[in-house]
Each structure stands twice: as structure tokens, then as C-alpha cells.
Amino acid sequence: xxxPHERPSVQGKRASLFVTCIVDMIYPHTGMSTVEILERLxxxxxxxxxxxxxxxxxFNAGYRDEAKAVAKQFIRAFGDSEVIVSPSGxxxxxxxxxxxxxxxxxxxxxxxxxxxxxxxxxxxEYLVDGLGITDVGSKxxxxxxxxxxxxxxxxxxxxxxxxxxxxxxxxxxxxLIDLNGADQCCGFGGLFAVKMPEVxxxxxxxxxxxxxxxxxxxxxxxxxSCLTQMNGGLxxxxxxxxxxxxxxxxxxxxx
Amino acid sequence: MxxxxxxxxxxxxxxxxxxxxxxxxxxxxxxxxxxxxRIRAMSEAEVTDAAALRAQARAAKLxxxxxxxxxxxxxxxxxxxxxxxxxxxxxxxxxxxxxxDIARRxxxxxxxxxxxxxxxxxxxxxxxxEAGLKVVETDLGEYIVQLAGETPSHIVxxxxxxxxEQVRDIFVxxxxxxxxxxxxxxxxxxxxxxxxxxxxxxxxxxGANFLLAETGHAVIxxxxxxxxxxxxxxxxxxxxxxxxxxxxxxxxxxxxVQLLPRSGTGQRLTVYVHMMGGPARPTDPDGPEHMYxxxxxxxxxxxxxxxxxxSLACIRCGACLNICPVYQNxxxxxxxxxxxxxxxxxxxxxxxxxxxxxxxxxxSSLCGACKxxxxxxxxxxxxxxxxxxxxxxxxxxxxxxxxxxxxxxxxMQSPRLYALAGGAAxxxxxxxxxxxxxxxxxxxxxxxxxxxxDFPPFAPxxxxxxxxxxxxxx
Numbered sequence: 026x027x028x029p030h031e032r033p034s035v036q037g038k039r040a041s042l043f044v045t046c047i048v049d050m051i052y053p054h055t056g057m058s059t060v061e062i063l064e065r066l067x068x069x070x071x072x073x074x075x076x077x078x079x080x081x082x083x084f085n086a087g088y089r090d091e092a093k094a095v096a097k098q099f100i101r102a103f104g105d106s107e108v109i110v111s112p113s114g115x116x117x118x119x120x121x122x123x124x125x126x127x128x129x130x131x132x133x134x135x136x137x138x139x140x141x142x143x144x145x146x147x148x149x150e151y152l153v154d155g156l157g158i159t160d161v162g163s164k165x166x167x168x169x170x171x172x173x174x175x176x177x178x179x180x181x182x183x184x185x186x187x188x189x190x191x192x193x194x195x196x197x198x199x200x201l202i203d204l205n206g207a208d209q210c211c212g213f214g215g216l217f218a219v220k221m222p223e224v225x226x227x228x229x230x231x232x233x234x235x236x237x238x239x240x241x242x243x244x245x246x247x248x249x250s251c252l253t254q255m256n257g258g259l260x261x262x263x264x265x266x267x268x269x270x271x272x273x274x275x276x277x278x279x280x
Numbered sequence: 281m282x283x284x285x286x287x288x289x290x291x292x293x294x295x296x297x298x299x300x301x302x303x304x305x306x307x308x309x310x311x312x313x314x315x316x317x318r319i320r321a322m323s324e325a326e327v328t329d330a331a332a333l334r335a336q337a338r339a340a341k342l343x344x345x346x347x348x349x350x351x352x353x354x355x356x357x358x359x360x361x362x363x364x365x366x367x368x369x370x371x372x373x374x375x376x377x378x379x380x381d382i383a384r385r386x387x388x389x390x391x392x393x394x395x396x397x398x399x400x401x402x403x404x405x406x407x408x409x410e411a412g413l414k415v416v417e418t419d420l421g422e423y424i425v426q427l428a429g430e431t432p433s434h435i436v437x438x439x440x441x442x443x444x445e446q447v448r449d450i451f452v453x454x455x456x457x458x459x460x461x462x463x464x465x466x467x468x469x470x471x472x473x474x475x476x477x478x479x480x481x482x483x484x485x486x487g488a489n490f491l492l493a494e495t496g497h498a499v500i501x502x503x504x505x506x507x508x509x510x511x512x513x514x515x516x517x518x519x520x521x522x523x524x525x526x527x528x529x530x531x532x533x534x535x536x537v538q539l540l541p542r543s544g545t546g547q548r549l550t551v552y553v554h555m556m557g558g559p560a561r562p563t564d565p566d567g568p569e570h571m572y573x574x575x576x577x578x579x580x581x582x583x584x585x586x587x588x589x590x591s592l593a594c595i596r597c598g599a600c601l602n603i604c605p606v607y608q609n610x611x612x613x614x615x616x617x618x619x620x621x622x623x624x625x626x627x628x629x630x631x632x633x634x635x636x637x638x639x640x641x642x643x644s645s646l647c648g649a650c651k652x653x654x655x656x657x658x659x660x661x662x663x664x665x666x667x668x669x670x671x672x673x674x675x676x677x678x679x680x681x682x683x684x685x686x687x688x689x690x691x692m693q694s695p696r697l698y699a700l701a702g703g704a705a706x707x708x709x710x711x712x713x714x715x716x717x718x719x720x721x722x723x724x725x726x727x728x729x730x731x732x733x734d735f736p737p738f739a740p741x742x743x744x745x746x747x748x749x750x751x752x753x754x
Contacts, residue, residue, distance in 0.1 A: 044743045046692075050702045051736055053743035072747045077698040083685050085646060087668030087677065091689035098693045123665075181648035210605045214645025216681075219728040221291060221643065226732030227298045227609040228645065257733030260718050 032143045035155040039069045041106035043099075043145070045113045046078040047249045048270075055249060058276035059112045059148060062161055066152075075102040081119040084127070085215045093127050100124075100137050108155075109145040112272045114179020115248050117147040122182055147179055148272060149188035149247060163277040164197030172204035172241035174232075174255065174268065176248035180208055189247060189271055196274060204244065206235045213254035229258040236266055243279065244268040286616035287628050287637035294610040294643070303441055307611050310440035314602040317546020318653065326548070327538075337539050338656040340532035341593035344493075345584060351493035351526045352575060358496025362558030364571040372402035375576050379404060379485070379518055380411045382572055386516045388413065388482040392474075394500065394507035395419035396487025397435060397596060398520045398576050400618045401631075404485070415485075416477045418506040420470055427454045433612030433620065436544045436598035441611050474506070484510030484568070486556070488521035489540060489595070491575075494529045497557040498573060501540055501550040508554045517568035519556065522576050524592040536595060539655035544597035579631045588663055591626050593656045600650035600660060606643055615640060622650035622660045629667055638676050641667035680725070699744060706738035713737050 040063055044056040063070050080095035099120065103109050111117050121142045128138035152158045173193070179185040193201055212218065212228025219225075232255060236244055246252050246268055255268045269279050286293070297303055322330045344351060356366040369375035375398075383391070391413055393399070405426070408415045417426040421438035425431060427450050432438030439447065444461055451457035457469045486507055488498040498519045500507045511517050527533050541547040560567030583592060601607045601621030612620035617628045617637070625644060629637040641664045650660040671677055691697045712719045718734040721727065729735055741749075 046698075049743040050705065050738045053739045053741060053746050056743035057746060072743075074744060074747070075695050077692045077695060080692070083689060085665065085668070086681070086685060087641075087665070087670070087672035088682075088685045088689070089669050089672070091685050094689050095692040098695075177645070177647040177649075181652050208649075210645045210647035210649065212605065212645055214647070217642065217645050218732075219725050221294070222728040222731050223291075223295045223298055224606055224610060224643065225645070228605045229733060231605065231609070253736060254733065257718075257729075257735055260716075260734040261732070 035108045035146065035151065038107040039071060040108045040110045040151070041103055042070055042072050043076060043079075043103065043109050043111040043116065044072070045111060045116045045249065047253065048112060051253065052249050052270065054278065055112055055270045055272050058270070058272040058278050059110070061276045062148075062152075062163075062272065063110065066156065066158060066161065068156075071106075073102045073106065077102075079116040079119045081116060081123075082215055084119065084123060085217075089127065096124055096127055096138070097134065100134065100141050103141055103144075104137065106141075106144065108151070109141070110148055110151045111145065112148045112270065113248050113250075114147045114176050114183055114185060115250060117145055117150075118178040118182035120145045147183055147185060147247065149192055150183065150185055153188040153191055159191050160195035161192060161275050162195075163275055165199055165274070165277055165279055167280065168198045168200070169243045169279070170200045170202055170241045171243040171245050171274070172202050172239050173207055174204060174211065174244050174246040174251065175208045176246050176251045177210050179247050185247075189245070192275060193245065193271075196277070199274070202239070202241055204235060204239050204241065206231070209235075211251045211254045211258075213251050215250070218254060225254075226258075229254060233258045233262050233264065236268075237262075237264055242266060243274075245271055245274050247271045285628075285632055285636055287632070287640050289616060290614055290639035290643055293614040293616065297610045297614050302443055302446065303611055304609075306441055306443045307608060310434070310437055311602045311608045314437070314544075314546065314598070315653075318543050318599055318602070321542035321546045321548065327542070333535065333539060334655055334657055336535045337595075338593065340527060340535055341595070341656050342590070344527050344532070345524065345589060345592055347528065348523065348526060348584065351528055352491075352523055354493040355491050355496050355526060356575075358493075359498075359558060359573060360496075362496065363561075364558045364573055367572060367574045369574050369576045369578070371578050372576075375399075375402045375520060375574055375578070376404050376407035378572075378574050379520070380407065380413070382516065382518060382570075383408070383411070383413055383483060386482065386570060388516060390477070390481045391415040391483045391485060392418050392477050392481040392510050392514065393422070394484070394486040394510040395422050395438070395502070396485065396520055397618060398487050398522050399485065400432065401522075401578060402520070402576065404520070416474070416481075418474050418477065418510060419502075420467060420504060420506075423470060423474065424450060427451075431613070431618075434598055434601055435596050435619065435621075435623075441613065478509045478513050481514040483516040483518060484512075484514040485518045485520065486510050488519055488525050490533055490536065491521055491526045492530060492533055492555075493526055495557065497555045499533065499537070499556070500554045501537065501552070502554065503545070503547075503551045505552055508552060511554065511556050512567050515569045517556075517559070517571045519571075519573045520576060521573065522578070523580050524594075540595050540597050543595075543599040543653070543655040583630050586630075587666060588626070588630055590658055591623070591630060591663060593658055594623050594627070595656060597655055599653040599655065603649045603653040604644075605647065605649070606645070610643075615643075622664075623658070626660055626663045626667065634667065634670055634674065635676055638671055641671065684725070699742070702738070702742055706740070706742075709735070709737040710740075
């Protein structure tokens with residue numbers, strides 16, 4: 026794992042948004058929230074339009090050649106970017122932890138892959154560790170009690186835990202409490218969710234049980250994929266609770 | 281009791297496990313207690329620097345694996361000098377043959393056994409019974425498993441899948457115990473029976489948690505004391521240990537023995553740490569007349585030469601099983617062989633051939649909890665990913681999935697195709713919406729998504745489109 030302090034400083038640099046395929050297609054408002062937060066903090070943001078996907082789905086299924094082909098599209102799209110920021114711990118972990126492995130001993134691509142990996146940041150990590158910001162100056166329109174679900178790849182892949190908590194502790198109208206089993210997987214796991222639906226579903230029910238028992242009305246997480254799994258389960262269980270993306274909370278966009 | 285490999289039936293067994301309420305109750309209790317125990321035992325209040333201790337333990341195991349052949353020979357020389365006999369077993373059959381030969385040589389009829397995963401791996405009990413020998417498991421959990429005609433479902437807690445009431449029924453049915461739910465009563469009852477078995481046995485068999493190259497001792501860490509009865513009461517003693525149990529020095533052992541109980545059962549130290557270094561000397565008041573140590577390879581040397589060598593650093597504490605949300609829901613039997621949970625999903629395909637355990641590398645959400653709980657920091661998710669890669673390389677993957685992934689890769693390499701596919705999916709998911717705005721049924725493989733949860737429709741406009749509008753508007 027590349028640790029932040031080994032990486033080039035992000036201060037004063039333009040940020041390129043890697044929106045991720047899921048946010049692009051299903052939750053574009055979360056991408057807009059990310060842009061708004063960054064611009065409000067004085068960061069100039071661009072959006073390389075050739076971007077598609079990080080390649081994680083194929084990689085996790087064992088299709089390394091196909092994943093590599095998709096990863097090359099990412100490297101081409103972000104080759105000129107100074108800093109790459111993404112509202113997803115999972116996709117960032119793919120780029121940072123697995124691109125170096127995927128392109129090892131590839132004479133043409135390895136250096137480019139390593140350079141892109143070193144410049145890629147998850148949103149909360151970029152704000153807190155990169156820019157040194159703890160308060161993004163936002164406030165929710167109405168009071169909420171919320172709890173964090175620590176998405177696995179951000180937590181155990183990138184080592185992120187305090188960053189989101191620090192930022193959220195300064196958001197107005199928001200009270201943070203603990204979610205039992207906050208660091209336990211929701212059962213998404215990419216294709217795992219459709220290849221082993223019953224096992225994934227059992228893990229999801231454990232998560233829904235914990236969310237239902239929690240006094241929070243909102244669950245906040247940093248990954249749209251886990252959010253899709255958890256909201257799908259909450260909705261199926263006819264729960265009134267919902268999971269929202271960290272970026273939308275930080276932008277004050279949660280009703 | 282049979283240990284045929286049933287890993288390819290993972291999904292079917294997992295589904296019935298998920299629906300088994302008694303099993304779920306037992307698993308929930310067992311794994312929760314163990315996870316909490318480990319977290320407490322590894323906390324700052326208990327261990328000054330847990331990260332440093334883990335790093336030290338990992339270094340000790342990896343170093344031992346690097347020096348494996350030399351250390352094993354050193355171990356053999358040391359323990360042989362004290363009168364023990366070391367035998368090498370290339371595979372399970374050779375290991376079992378050694379034990380049967382020893383039994384015949386010493387006119388053994390009755391055998392008591394301490395807990396050993398290596399002998400589960402070789403299916404030793406079955407081989408001994410076929411050879412006409414009586415064998416009794418003396419670890420309480422293993423004894424219950426044997427009475428029930430089952431196999432252990434956890435590396436450390438063989439009967440984690442059983443409730444107290446189920447154990448009571450086994451004792452009542454098989455041994456004629458007067459009905460009681462009290463664990464103390466049941467243990468006392470079993471103890472009475474096992475005591476007689478210890479006294480009658482001609483041979484004791486143990487596994488080993490560690491083999492110390494520096495001194496030539498095999499070490500077991502146990503809580504019941506049955507292991508030392510096996511090693512000291514019968515006149516013949518046999519230890520069966522995987523070759524990866526070797527550690528270089530007493531100092532390395534000192535590091536690892538701190539982590540094994542803390543990670544496995546949440547104890548600072550087990551009740552017994554028992555070191556065995558040879559048969560009884562003339563001056564010893566007790567101990568076996570003959571001692572044999574069988575060093576089992578069974579595929580380990582082969583794994584040591586591959587990218588999966590790190591899997592041999594496992595100290596079999598069970599922490600990755602306890603923390604794993606898949607294991608917590610499906611239990612150990614679903615994995616279809618001796619080793620279960622995340623480490624089982626790695627070593628079962630490696631030891632038995634990947635095609636004989638193809639579902640196991642996929643039986644994970646890759647959440648990484650196993651790696652974070654592992655006392656020697658084995659990168660299990662990375663090995664699962666590489667095993668998935670091996671399955672694809674060897675063509676062991678559904679054709680429809682391969683076709684789907686190829687189409688996905690083509691699409692994702694082209695921003696134009698990506699936009700077109702996104703547009704099509706948008707139309708499809710928006711048409712499939714129910715009155716509440718969510719999608720409840722999807723076709724094909726995606727139907728497996730809606731089997732368990734709802735799906736959100738794609739947004740009316742993608743971020744790509746919103747960004748374009750924003751740029752042209754400003």
C-alpha cells in the first residue's frame with residue numbers, strides 16, 4: 026500500500042475527478058457533490074471525459090487480461106492529471122493496491138501505472154490527509170442522527186477510518202453515533218453478490234439488522250457500491266432508513 | 281467418519297447452512313465470543329505493541345519457511361539424539377501407513393488421540409479403523425464429533441456448529457448419559473469415560489502446534505490436558521505434524537506462542553503449553569517407551585515453491601474464520617474439507633487441486649477482515665484473487681460469465697461504447713421500475729441481485745452528461 030506521505034503533495038494542484046462508473050450512471054448527483062465540495066475549498070476541478078471504469082469487476086473475477094485492458098483506459102484518461110480524486114475507497118484501492126501488481130514487469134505500462142497509482146486519492150483522504158482540511162463548512166438542511174458504515178476497501182485497503190469522522194464531526198445539523206458492526210462487510214463484493222446471492226444476502230441481512238437496531242436515521246458510507254447493496258436490502262426489508270454517500274453529506278445535499 | 285472432498289458443493293451446502301436456525305445460533309455465539317476475546321487479548325491494555333508483535337511473528341514464520349529443509353534436519357538430529365524416531369511422509373497415505381506399521385510393530389490395539397488437523401487431513405482415523413485398530417478422540421470437541429460421526433467444522437473449535445442441547449442428545453443416545461444440559465455435568469461424564477480410555481490405550485497420537493528446530497521439541501498448546509495424557513500414559517507415542525510447523529529458535533517460539541492463544545481463544549496463554557522431546561529416560565517416573573514423529577509434507581513443499589508460499593505461515597489459530605462474515609453465515613462444513621474459512625478457501629484448492637475446490641476462491645467478498653485479524657498478516661484476499669486468476673487461466677469459469685466479461689472489457693475501453701451501454705441500461709432499468717421507484721426483478725444473472733435485494737434505476741442523466749451541460753452553460 027502506498028502511504029500518503031510517500032506521495033507527491035497535492036497542495037495547489039488541479040484535481041481530476043474520477044467519478045467511477047456506478048456514480049456516473051446511478052448516482053451522478055454524488056459526483057456533482059464531490060465537485061461542489063472541492064470547488065468550495067478553492068480546488069480547481071476537471072473531468073477527463075475519456076474515463077470509464079477502474080477495471081475492478083474483471084480483476085476480482087479473475088480476468089486479469091481483461092482488467093488490464095480496462096485499466097489501460099484509466100491510465101490513458103488520467104495520464105496527464107496532477108491529482109486524481111474519487112468518491113470511492115474501493116475503486117481507489119483497485120488503482121493504488123492492484124495496478125502495480127497488474128502491470129508488474131510490463132515494460133511499456135508499469136511506470137505509467139505506478140505514477141497514476143501514486144496520484145490517486147479517495148475523497149476524504151484527499152481532504153484530510155492531502156489538503157489538511159477538517160471542516161468543509163457545510164450544514165444539512167434539517168437535523169439528522171447518522172452513523173458511519175466503514176466500507177471495506179477504504180477501511181482495510183487504504184487504512185481510512187478517522188478521515189470521514191473528522192469531516193463529519195464539523196457538519197452542521199448532524200449528530201454522529203456508532204453503528205454496531207460498522208466495520209463488517211455488507212456482503213456486496215462485486216460479482217460475489219450475483220454469483221453467491223444467498224451468501225451475500227445473508228451478510229446483507231446481518232447488516233440490515235444492525236442498521237435497524239441503530240438509533241441513526243441515516244447511514245453514511247464512502248462507496249456507492251456498498252450503498253447500493255445496503256439500500257437494496259433496506260428497501261426490500263421495507264425499512265424507512267437509508268444509506269447516503271459521504272460526498273452528499275459533506276456537500277449538505279441530504280434532505 | 282469420512283473426509284471426502286466436497287468443496288465443489290460449497291454453494292448448496294452454504295444455502296442449507298444459512299437456513300439452519302440451530303446452526304446459525306451456534307455459529308453466532310461461537311464466532312462472536314472468539315472475535316471479542318481476540319480483540320480484548322490484542323488490545324493496548326494487554327499487548328504493548330500488537331503491530332510489532334505481529335510483524336515479529338510474521339518474520340519468524342517466513343524465515344522458518346525459507347530455511348525449511350535445514351531446520352527440519354536440525355530438528356530431526358536433535359530429537360533423534362534423545363531417542364525418538366523421525367519418519368517422513370510424502371503424502372497422506374504414507375503418513376497413515378507409518379502409523380499402522382508402528383502400531384503393528386508394538387502390538388497396539390487401542391489408541392487415544394489428541395487434537396490434530398494434520399491427521400484430519402490424512403483421514404487417519406478411518407485408516408486405523410480399517411486396519412482393525414480402536415481409536416478414540418480425547419479432545420472433548422473432537423470426541424463429540426467422533427461420536428456424532430461428523431467432521432470438525434472449525435480449526436480450533438471442532439463443534440462450533442453444535443448447540444449444548446445437541447451435545448446433550450449425543451451423550452444420551454450414544455453413551456447413555458442421564459439427561460443434563462449443564463456443560464459441567466456433560467464434561468464430567470465424558471471425562472469419566474475418557475479416563476478409562478487413557479489408561480487402557482497402548483498408543484497416543486498428538487499433533488503439534490510448533491516444532492522447535494533449536495532444541496528438537498514438539499509443542500502443543502491446549503486447554504484440556506488430554507494432549508499430555510496422550511503423550512505420557514500409553515507406552516507408544518506418535519506425533520504427526522505438517523512440516524510447516526517448524527520454527528527456528530526458542531525465541532521465535534516465544535513470539536508465536538504469545539499470539540496463538542490470543543488470536544485463537546482470546547487467552548494470554550493456554551492452560552497447558554506442553555513440550556515433547558523424546559521417549560522416557562531411565563530416570564523419568566513416566567512417559568512413553570517409544571516416541572515417533574511423523575513429518576507430513578502432503579503438498580507443502582510444492583506450495584512452498586509457488587506464489588502461495590505465504591499460506592504456509594498459518595499458525596491455525598482460527599481468527600480468520602471467526603471474523604469472516606462468510607464463515608459466520610455458512611459455517612465450516614460448507615467449505616467441504618478439513619480447513620475452512622478464508623485460510624481454508626486458500627489451502628483447500630492448493631492442497632487438492634484447484635478444480636476440486638473451484639467455488640472456494642469465490643466464496644469471499646474480499647472484505648479483508650481475515651488479513652486484519654491474522655496474527656501473521658497473511659494476505660488472504662490477494663491469494664484468493666490470484667486463485668481466481670488461475671481458475672480463469674485454466675478455463676474453469678462459466679462460459680456466459682467469460683462472454684460477459686469480454687463484452688464488459690470491450691465496452692469499458694471505449695468511452696463511446698461505454699456511453700451507449702449506459703444509455704441502454706438506463707432505459708432498461710427505468711422501464712423495469714416498480715411503483716415505489718425501485719427495480720424488483722431483473723433478468724438473467726442480474727436476477728440473482730433482485731433475488732436478495734432491490735436495485736436502483738439508472739439516473740436520467742449520467743455524470744458525463746451533467747458535466748457537459750455544466751461546461752457549455754458556464
